[in-house]
Amino acid sequence: MAGVGLSVIIAVRHGESEANLAYRRAGDTPLVYERGDDDVTLTEQGRAQAAALGRLLSALPAGEAPELVWCSPYLRALDTWSIAQATWGIRPLPVTVDERLRDQEAGEFARYNPAAIKERFPGEPERREAEGAWAYRPPGGESLGDVVARLRDLLADLPRRAGGRRVLIVAHDSVVLGLRHVIAGGPDAELAGALEFAPVLNASVSVWRTGGGRFELVRFNDVGHLGP
Numbered sequence: 193m194a195g196v197g198l199s200v201i202i203a204v205r206h207g208e209s210e211a212n213l214a215y216r217r218a219g220d221t222p223l224v225y226e227r228g229d230d231d232v233t234l235t236e237q238g239r240a241q242a243a244a245l246g247r248l249l250s251a252l253p254a255g256e257a258p259e260l261v262w263c264s265p266y267l268r269a270l271d272t273w274s275i276a277q278a279t280w281g282i283r284p285l286p287v288t289v290d291e292r293l294r295d296q297e298a299g300e301f302a303r304y305n306p307a308a309i310k311e312r313f314p315g316e317p318e319r320r321e322a323e324g325a326w327a328y329r330p331p332g333g334e335s336l337g338d339v340v341a342r343l344r345d346l347l348a349d350l351p352r353r354a355g356g357r358r359v360l361i362v363a364h365d366s367v368v369l370g371l372r373h374v375i376a377g378g379p380d381a382e383l384a385g386a387l388e389f390a391p392v393l394n395a396s397v398s399v400w401r402t403g404g405g406r407f408e409l410v411r412f413n414d415v416g417h418l419g420p
Contacts, residue, residue, distance in 0.1 A: 198351050200358040201375070201400045202258055203368050204245060206272040207238030209396045215216040215305045218267050222308035229295060229302055230266045234275075237339055241395035246279025248397065248417040249360075258360035262350070264293040264367070266390065272395070273292045285360075288353075292342040296366035299333025326383045337383055344369045365392035366415070375400055377405050389413065391417060 211225055211232045234242065241407040263273050270289070277284065294313060301309050301316075310317050313331075320328040350359065361371070374388045392398075392413055399410040 206268040209242035209268040222304040242275035246276035259357040264363040292346040295364035296373040297334040300331040
């Protein structure tokens with residue numbers, strides 16, 4: 193992907209969400225999580241992670257700090273940026289809320305953890321295994337390939353709108369994985385390789401910088417700012 197029109201992309205996954213915590217606590221026990229995906233907000237730990245992100249941003253040299261923000265419309269991403277900006281303490285940056293940065297849509301699986309999916313949708317785990325995790329599309333939902341398609345559209349649009357400035361993207365694990373694939377410029381036949389870099393951790397930071405007319409990956413899925 194050519195880097196014309198952008199200088200830096202910093203991509204962040206939101207802090208730990210209430211759903212992340214509920215699913216982790218459920219483990220192998222079937223769970224139906226009632227809150228809608230776009231309404232899930234942060235846990236206390238997630239808020240602390242967002243504040244740590246703000247401290248990281250405040251420590252960046254002036255020439256490396258983001259100048260614009262593109263954010264998922266989901267509450268957990270918006271809250272992550274709000275807390276990070278307040279901790280950073282700068283005047284508000286221009287924020288664009290973009291539907292193309294929403295999380296991978298789970299369709300009929302949206303409220304279920306893997307154990308509940310296996311219980312309620314017999315045969316679907318086997319279909320996912322047969323089709324491949326990157327290509328599998330749950331009933332009414334999206335594949336990772338679908339996410340990549342909308343991110344490719346976003347990144348074609350972003351250079352014109354960003355005007356050479358440094359952009360912070362606050363979104364989701366599927367988005368950060370998709371960005372890695374699109375920015376690398378590989379064919380979608382190689383999309384399965386993106387899953388080698390999962391999981392993308394809560395409040396992790398990934399950075400690409402323009403070099404030689406293309407973006408170069410500086411770091412990926414970095415959580416060093418979160419401490420032990």
